Amino acid sequence: MHALNLYPLSARGPLPRRTMTLSALAATLLLSGCALPTYQQVRMADDEAPVMQGPGPRHNGTPLDNSFACLSHRIVEQRNGRAPLSxxxxxxKDYTGKYSxxxxxxVTQGGSLMVYSALGKLGGAIDVRERFDTRVAELELAYTDRRQLGDGNQHALADEKGQRAVPWLPYYGGSILRSDYYIIGGLTEVNYNIQSGGxxxxxxxxxxxxRVFTMNVGxxxxxxETKTLRVVRAVSLQKQIVGREIGAGIFRFFGSNLFDINAGSKDLEPVQLGVRTTLEQGVLELISTVTQTPAGPCMEGAKTAAGEPAAVPPTPVPAEPAAPVPAPVPAAAPFAAATEPMPEKTKASMTSLDVVFEENNTRIAQQSATAADTVATRLRAGQGVRMALLARENENDQNPARRDALTDERLQALRAELAQHGIPPGQVQVLWRPTPGDTTVHRYGAGYRLLARLQVKP
Known part of the structure; x- marks a missing residue:
């Protein structure tokens, strides 16, 4: 929020030249330090008044997006072919009782929807079952039970009347899949003015x-466990929400004229984003428990606040591929030109992201389906992204030339996906990839091989 008030109160006659100059200078300085956003007005139809149009919709990312991608990767790699948990x-619910x-x-009344969205970030690592709003499914099952639901086709039905064709859908039960576990709980805390000062x-x-202001949500x-109703784990989490106000003002007489000039800005961390992030961390910890997959290494990189750089990559990354691979970006490699050293500020604003490809394919795997959205979100926040391109370690084609060609195709596919999110291909730099003919399997964690390292600067 920005505010600018100018109240010159003249007691008599025109303003002196010196006073007018001082007023104009003060207003210019204040306006230059208080950059106001500008948006365009769009006329949707010829006979309608124009409407203000701001930024378009985007993927609703949080600081924990990389942690979800990391945990999904870990769950899949240790599952060993077993079916995912449902x-x-x-x-x-909102149990805070806070109402204005x-x-x-x-706080939001949509906590369940936020938890569902969080589970969706795990991709194919788990199966999600609908239990929150089953009204449509229950209604259609009731129609089916009354032999009222059809699909426009005739269906064979064998009963005491013999074999015949009927227009309704026969139903023999068992179509609804069970769940292994369910998540429940509530928003329990809103504490105002934990600390303020200025x-x-x-x-x-x-x-x-x-001035600064701090509140929190919990x-x-x-x-x-659905079958036994045993509480496997319970977590209690809280997040502090911070705000600040910066301003300057003038209230005094210049000659016979009184000037009241105020300018400043107010910034508050979004409260509902804080609630979403808190619920997402709870989901990470609960899913980590039931899948027996440690989430600690994945969450280390998300301990900073939104928009700040993560201290540690979300998945363990080897320092560099083992010998005989040369140092990153060999000068002689024709496919990856050397990049100049980044300034310290740019290094500090980089986050890490793993992008997994399907086996022997150029398609991005399900657990990395939101990678392009995540990169675009980070770039809009002024952060660069370093990406590790991964594939299953046991890919069956070990011919170096064909593997090199497949890596080229995967790079092109990733650049095309990023281009759909407004990131030009030239902005994606290759920092490292194996030299042509290299037969070494550069292992990355358990069960994956490293294909290339990329960088996208804001």
């Missing part, structure tokens, strides 16, 4: 001000 979600007459409920200094009614979640 997870359902119960009602995640002007703004309504303080400073304001004025000389002759002229000076700046700076959630309690548990995961329950």
């Amino acid at each position: 997870i359902a979600v119960g009602d995640i 007459q002007g703004d309504g409920n303080v 400073i304001e200094a004025q000389v002759n009614q002229i000076g700046p001000r700076y 959630a309690d979640l548990r995961i329950v």
Whole structure:
């Protein structure tokens, strides 16, 4: 939020030249330090008034996106061909009781929907079952039971009347898949003004001000075994929400004229994004427990606040591929030109992301389906992204020339996917890939091989 108020109150006659110059200079300085966003107005139809149009919709990313990709990768690699666990979600209610007459409920009433979205970020590592809103399915089952539901075709039915064709869908039960576990809980805390403070200094009614504000939200979640109703694990999480206000003002007479000039900005971390991030961390911990997959290494890289660089990549990364591979970006390699060293500021604003491809294919695997969205989100936040391109270690084609050609095709497929999210192919740099003819399997974690390392700068 930005504010700018100019109130010159003249007691008599025109303003002196010196006063007008001072006023214009103050307003210019304040406006230059308070950059206001500008949006365009669009006329949707000839006979309608134009409407303001802001930024378009985007993938709703959080600081834990990389952690979900990492945990999905780990679950799949240790599953060893077993069927994925099936997870359902119960009602995640708002138990805070906080309500504002002007703004309504303080925290979201859609906690269950946020948990479902979090489970969706795990891709094919788990199966998600619908239990939150089953009204449509139950209605259609009721229609089926009354022999009212059809699909426009005739169906063979054998009963006491013999074999005949009927227009309704015969139903013999067992079509609804069971769940192994379900997640339930609620939003339990909203604490205002945990800490606030600031400073304001004025000389002759002229000076700046700076204020900070902290609140928090909390959630309690548990995961329950559906068959036995045994609570496998319960977690209690909280996140602090921070805000700040920066401004400056002038309130004084210049000659016979009183000037009241104020400018500044207010910034508050989105409360509902804080709730979403808190619920997502709870989902990571609960799923880690029931899949017996440690999530610690995946969550180390997400301990910083939204928009800040992660301290550790989400999955263990070998320092460099083992010998005889040369140092990254060999000068003689025609396919990956050497890049100049990045300045320290750019290095600090890089996050890491794994992109897994299907076996012997150029398609991006399900657990990395949101990779392009994640890269686009990070770039819009001013962060660069380093990507590790991965494939299954046991890919059957070990011919170096064919593997090299497949890597080229995978790079092209990834660049095309990123281009659909507004990232030009030239912005994607290859930092390292094996030299032509290299037969070494550059292992990456358990069960994967490293194909290439890429970098996308903002």
